[in-house]
Amino acid sequence: MQEKYPFAEIEARWQKLWDDSACFTADTSRSDKKFYCLTMFPYPSGTMHVGHGRNYIIGDVLARYKKMRGFEVLSPMGWDAFGLPAENAAKDKGIHPKDSTRQNIAHMKRQLRQWGVGYDWNREVDTSDPEYYRWTQWIFLQLHKRGLAYRKCAPVNWCELCTTLANEEVLADGTCDRCGRPVAKRDLDQWFFKITDYAQKLLDDLDLLPKWPEKVRQMQANWIGRSEGARVEFTVSETGDPCPIFTTRPDTIYGVTFLAIAPEHPLVRKLIAGSPRETEVMDFISRQLMVSAAVRSDGATRKEGVFSGFHVRNPFNGENVPLWVTNYVLMEYGTGAVMAVPAHDQRDFEFAREYGIPVKVVIQNEERPLDATVMTEAYVGDGPMVASGPFDGQRNRDAIPGMIRHAAQGGFGDSSVTYRLRDWLISRQRYWGAPIPIVHCGKCGAVPVREEDLPVLLPDDVDFRVERGNPLASHAAFPSAKCPSCGGPGKRETDTLAQWLCSCWYFLRYVSPGRADVPFDREDVNRWLPVDQYIGGVEHAVLHLLYSRFIVKVLHDAGHVGFREPFGALFTQGMICKRSSKDGQLYKMSKSKGNVVSPDELVVEYGADTLRLYTLFIGPPEKDAEWSDQGIEGAVRFLRRLWRKVYDKRQFITGLEAGVPPMDGMEPAVRELHRAVHTAIQQVTFDIEEGFRFNSAIARIMELLNAIDACELGESSSAGTRRVYRNAMETLVVLLSPFAPHISDELWTELGHKAPLMAVPWPEFSPEALARDEIEIAVQVNGKVRGRAVVSADADRETMEKAALSDANVLKFTEGMTVRKVIVVPGKLVNVVAS
């Protein structure tokens, strides 16, 4: 054994040993005690920084720990390999995406390996591999078969660089999630998945996911955005055209003083054609169409509108109110038309005041009666209804069901639920993706490719230098195809599938990656899924995680899988940030901010175990953390100290009888060490099991080393002392092994055992070892600690009370007072209440 901690040498050696002994190979045919530990697979961008590393290290700790706990662990890794950066690189540098992706994967694989992160590489998937994407295409066909994939011309999100985007890919400020460019609306023919059909299921089944972070469930619920209300049919007074509206506040319907309709609403165009106000209204509409979606849907945008010249009839009271075309009503939500109640809706109020439209109070504020003429804002609270015909006097909230019933009976409305969620746009005008398996035929329309003809292969020989559009579309051969239905000439769909679709089923493929006949083995998948622990970044809360849930639900309904949710438990780790040297601000690591910490260099300088240890010790793993170059020094110091301790003491603790002697008659310091060992086992286990508190677990291990340090060991130590000491060292190494596996395996070997520790059972703590004869208790007077007392561990209340009341400081502080009460907490403290 070397005196100095030779991390580089031992890390290389153990990495090779783990590979050679196939420790991470999972036997998926084993069915007892399985644990599917899944870390979100990365886009092969080329290099990973320490923030990425955190993700994989957490997964690796868990996988190793579960193995030690006797689980058959499936911990696979793969590559979300389709995507835009590779295609851009092809454009700029002339490297084929296939080649750059392959290189990047090789480098990242090397990084993972040198961090000591182990996977069952036999199960590696690559979404750009035809053997993989053939099944992505198959999934498309399954949705198509079920009427869940459709093509329509609609205003879609358009990013100059990334082409079409799903709603989930557009940030709240109207920019592209991927590249930050502004997103515009364009009318395009695109493929969509009918995720809205699953809105309610996706919402309801969030209840099946108690082991997901509340935050993520909340984000998904927000995104789905269910709102309950009523649909009420107004009619255009002049023409009789129906004009349905959706409202969550049918109780305010007697207060409607106008109807607001979106500029894009088809009814507007129909009505005003040839009408007296046509020019004025058309002017307004064309002006609105120029405004970006982000500005249109921003609450701060001034409300504008134009009177259409038409009126609508309120079916509840027969009143005719003006129909206004307004900028604040969105065509995409509800019915694109809103019943406007200025008295009780702030937006309607602002608009009404702007255009001199009457305000009519129909719900009274009981605290301060409302006067429509002097109101400065809408009253959105509750109260008794007024001026509401037969509903007068009822509490507004209570009246809603009756009002909806009234509308239903009259045939002009019903209860209704609206979701914010929109259908998922899945086509992209890009080359580096899985081709959509569709052939357009003049006679038969859009015809799906037959399953047995999959995959639709992506040609390699495309010209990336096309200025605009998809290089696939200008390929010489790819677009021409025979119609699978009639055999006539057709045109192959040249759009490719969104990357999100490739990544929303990969966890199924891992279970049976070699199968060429099916996407996954149904039996194995049903046994191994749902994933026991999924680990990844919170940035996927409504993208990947929602899409995956949706696809699994569809596969479930189609009978392909027996479970409804893919991920039983989810852990979202925080980002690692670093102060930018440019402006001193804290940012998540990115090349543009120049604050990237490269793990490659750290591994060379400190070793993988140090990198792992510090990454885990930096803070609670679910929280963002700030990388500190000094912090890593602390981690390496600990490992050096540990190494040195084993080195120094090894001569005293080898060649001894196995096990630990009975504690009776041992000197107190030795018993104390033995107790520290079991305290550590108990606490480290608790910290791992209860919410991934790795930072705290490592602190416990550090405490154990401090306890070992506090215990003297030398030539003169008894055999019993040596055995206890050895057991302390051994236990420390075992507890440390999931976190810092290389040094642990090495020291375990030095201590005379057979590594790897992955195969060694996790230790159990013994309650007897934790027991003490005497304990120190705190003595309080009126809740303030005034002294300490040593009592026997099993001291009864009376003894403790007596010990407390005889404490000199207690006497001092209770002098001249009457003791009212004495609270005794066995094993902890005594509180003397006096006044």
Added chain:
RNA sequence: GCCGGAGUGGCGAAAUGGCAUACGCAGCAGACUCAAAAUCUGCCGCCCGCAAGGGCGUGAGGGUUCGAGUCCCUCCUCCGGCACCA
């Protein structure tokens, strides 16, 4: 505005309603050294005090309790999501 999370030493952070600040970083003092680094030992919340000891202290203010960082109410600040969504 609605929903969720957080606020504790100089810093990262610990604490099933029971001794606040474990563990680590930084800092200070000392040992080793020609010297430095590394390493080791000790100190390290604020205020008063030579000390013993005392007062204060977990964003603010209330409350429950023998006892609150922890539970309840009100508020402030920060972070995340949703938001002209009818």
